[in-house]
Amino acid sequence: MIINDYLPISKEDMKKRQWDELDFILVMGDAYVDHPSFGGAIISRTLESLGFKVGVIAQPNWKNLNDIRKLGQPRLAFLVTAGNLDSMVNHYTVSKRPRDKDSFSPGGKTGLRPDRATIVYCNLIRQAYKKTPIILGGVEASLRRFAHYDYWSDKVRRSILIDSNADLLVYGMGEGQITEIANNLNNGLDIQYIRHIPGTCFIVEELEELYDYKAIPSFEEVEYNRKDFAKAFKIQYEEQDPVTGKMLVQKHKNRFLVQNPPAMPLSRVQLDRVYSLPYQRNYHSSYEKYGGVPAISEVKHSIISERGCFGNCSFCSLAFHQGRIVRSRSHESIINEARKITEDKDFKGYINDVGGPTANFRHAACEKQYTKGLCKDKQCLFPNPCKNLKVDHKDYLELLRKLRKLPDVKKVFIRSGLRYDYIMADKNEEFFKELCKHHVSGQLKVAPEHISNEVLKLMGKPKRKVYEEFVSKFEKINKELNKEQYIIPYLMSSHPGSTLKSAIELAEYLRSVNHYPEQVQDFYPTPGTLSTCMYYTTLDPRTMKPVYIPKSKLEKAMQRALLQYKNPRNYDLVKRALILEGREDLIGYGPKCLIRPDNRQNKKNKQNRSIRNKRKVSKKNKVFKKK
Incomplete structure (x- = not known):
């Protein structure tokens, strides 16, 4: 039945x-x-x-x-x-x-x-x-x-x-x-x-x-x-x-x-079949009296277009769970799901996201992955894109264009998961331009995670220069489009290899670009990641070389505070970190300083003087009235 x-x-x-x-x-x-x-x-x-x-x-x-x-x-x-x-x-x-x-x-x-x-x-x-x-x-x-x-x-x-x-x-x-x-x-x-x-x-x-x-x-x-x-x-x-x-x-x-060895990822036909099943696309009706299930709000009008990730960041468990071979759904499958989304009573015309672990990966890094497997001694994008890496956004771009043309769809956004170094490796700027023109909701979230090249190396992320070039091109394209849009970077403190010196380097970068993050993430050691192995063993398992690990509560608090150095609550931690690293040059009134000298005592003295002056004035007024 x-x-x-x-x-x-x-x-x-x-x-x-x-x-x-x-x-x-x-x-x-x-x-x-x-x-x-x-x-x-x-x-x-x-x-x-x-x-x-x-x-x-x-x-x-x-x-x-x-x-x-x-x-x-x-x-x-x-x-x-x-x-x-x-x-x-x-x-x-x-x-x-x-x-x-x-x-x-x-x-x-x-x-x-x-x-x-x-x-x-x-x-x-x-x-x-x-x-x-x-x-x-x-x-x-x-x-x-x-x-x-x-x-x-x-x-x-x-x-x-x-x-x-x-x-x-x-x-x-x-x-x-x-x-x-x-x-x-x-x-x-x-x-x-x-x-x-x-x-x-x-x-x-x-x-x-x-x-x-x-x-x-x-x-x-x-x-x-x-x-x-x-x-x-x-x-x-x-x-x-x-x-x-x-x-x-x-x-x-x-x-x-x-x-047993890992299972082969599903073929496109198999993946399409999985996403065509008769999901109700909502939480069970019995939860309505509680106000529903919050997690659905982020995904109800979003579409998963692929699985797997050859980006292979050290702190991410995707390589250990979904694997590094990318498989994507067909355009037809994705468009059919988009049509279902437009029929939802809560749909307001906006598809919130189209992507996956990495939004702009639509195919395997290279054809040999299907027959010869993954390279054990090197990565596809790190430290530089492999010469065999297939860099091509045409299929993704074509998909987005089809989605934009659907009836009742006002906008199609890409909110997360873009691998910016893959965009920079593409000599054809067509995708980047259309991304800025049609698919950014004022803010584009990307994940440089850090700025220090020493930390980025252990993270498996591209060098600082690549991110800075991406930001520069993003700003240039938006200027040409006459759009006011901004990049919101995901940043991480206390990752293996991150010292107070590298945290200060990141703080100085944030100061120089005039960005003050509202939220930052401490490194979270979760099972199954390369970074967690480093955290526990203090070794890089690939080389067996020692890795510095910030483990004390104080140091982790200082590293986190440096990323939000403008917050008054972080003043003491930031000052302590700067003094420990001999960077008192960043405490002062100059344009490159992170914090001002500690003038809380001066403020108290001023307040006391102000109170005394008010009392003197009050006494004089009383004397004047008597006269």
Whole structure:
């Protein structure tokens, strides 16, 4: 029975579909939003399209078993995901303080999911249904699949597959994997024998049946030896390739975590199919009384046009999750989604974003990536664009032109994800000009992240010169167009390699361009990134050379304060940093100074003098009146 509605969240919903039993139950830490920007929606709709009966338990109460049991026992398996974010990132700021809002929960309310949600949900399921298969997926599971450094506990934790006691882990974008797993289970294959699917991890007690694998340092080794942690990460990093990647094995006491090579990214036809599924494109109606789910507002009228990123920034987990091979959707698929957006009752004529991890990547960096795999010893854009890099914005530009012509579409914006060094590598300025003319909403957000070349090198970002040239060209084009538009740079403090000296260099740059950021981001060590490996080990795993790490609260506070040196609350921290670095020349009244001398005592003296003078005047007036 086909019903164009949300998937069942209750027994009553199942009865409407005349279902007595579900094949799969998806348990997730986010509220139920049926939109292709949410991983849970994509996986559940993919399974539904294959004919499976799927139900959703969103944000179950983890203090008892009632919610886990509310849809009954699934015929084939439970699927578990923490949601679109790692649950610890969702809960805590970089300073480890609880966040005051959860955008993925009804009304933005916090506390509706536990810390380490994947593990907690799996434990609940095991209590309720001991033998039902459990399959993990999503960002939290994907990035914690190996022994990993956990910033919040400041220690190395075991693979999440072991801690959760689940049967199988899907890493990366999981549509292909979950399709094959579901078909195997449906054909009667026991989950313990589903060990052949790329893009999955499983646990074994012996290695006799495995072949052509590469062993990495064990959990016990990486837990106590930071060099071994760096070595293990380097191997994981190098084998993250669907063409040449090998099976990896990491011992955990008397068991072995096995990672199959990554799955090939979906083809264009497959990707189009995923985005054509019957999403309701909104949060579940049961959340209406809470004011909805805030996260939908950013994506409801936006379009994901591709996946993957060959930019490969060190602090980004995309290479470890989506991979470096870019796959894009067809124009037809994207235009069909845009038409659906224009039919939404809240649509005001503006498509907010068209892009992906990197908006202006529409194809693989070079053709050989599809057959020979990724280069292990070099990157596509860093430190300079590779000679084999295909730099071409024509397809993206053609797509944007088609979208602009759609009825009821007033503007098509590109709000984030533009790789400015890729734009600068394009000798044809046509895209840059049309970007400024049609697709900037007054402010263009790009991510130089820093200005110091030493820090940029460790970040995997282009040199300062490239960003400055981009800004100069942006200003030139807008002047020609007679448009007043500005660049808003994303900036990061305290990244590995960043010293007070480099933070001061960034502050001086901000002063010279007259930009004072309202928000800056401290580096956040999250699982699965190269930068987090540097943070924990104080080594660059690619070279094993030492890396300076700003770890003390004071230094991190000073680096952050320098980026907002005009804020009076940051005065003492900025002054302290400048004195520590011997840069008192930046304290004064000159045009190049960041702060004025500390004149708070002078202000007090002036205030006291003013009070005394007022008293004298008052006394004189009293004397005059008496006379």
